[in-house]
Amino acid sequence: MKFLQIVQPIIAILLMAAILLQNRESGLSGVFGGSGTVYRTKRGVERILFISTIVLAALFIGVGILNMFLGKA
Numbered sequence: 593m594k595f596l597q598i599v600q601p602i603i604a605i606l607l608m609a610a611i612l613l614q615n616r617e618s619g620l621s622g623v624f625g626g627s628g629t630v631y632r633t634k635r636g637v638e639r640i641l642f643i644s645t646i647v648l649a650a651l652f653i654g655v656g657i658l659n660m661f662l663g664k665a
Contacts, residue, residue, distance in 0.1 A: 596659040603655060607648040613641055 615638065634642050 593659070593662050596655055596662065600652070600655045600659060603648055603652045607645065607652055610641055610645040610648055614638075614645065
């Protein structure tokens with residue numbers, strides 16, 4: 593279907609943006625004396641971004657599988 597071939601790249605771009613916008617908790621901060629082992633809950637925009645990343649990944653996989661099965665018909 594032409595619709596799925598248009599939607600899949602759009603979801604892929606949104607998924608890449610959502611992944612790149614997320615904060616990294618640790619990194620090199622532990623090496624330079626930072627507290628890299630502190631665990632905290634996600635709140636506000638960070639939580640929305642985290643949940644939207646999961647939803648976009650599920651949509652991307654679902655559209656890919658649907659495109660695979662409907663593309664052969």
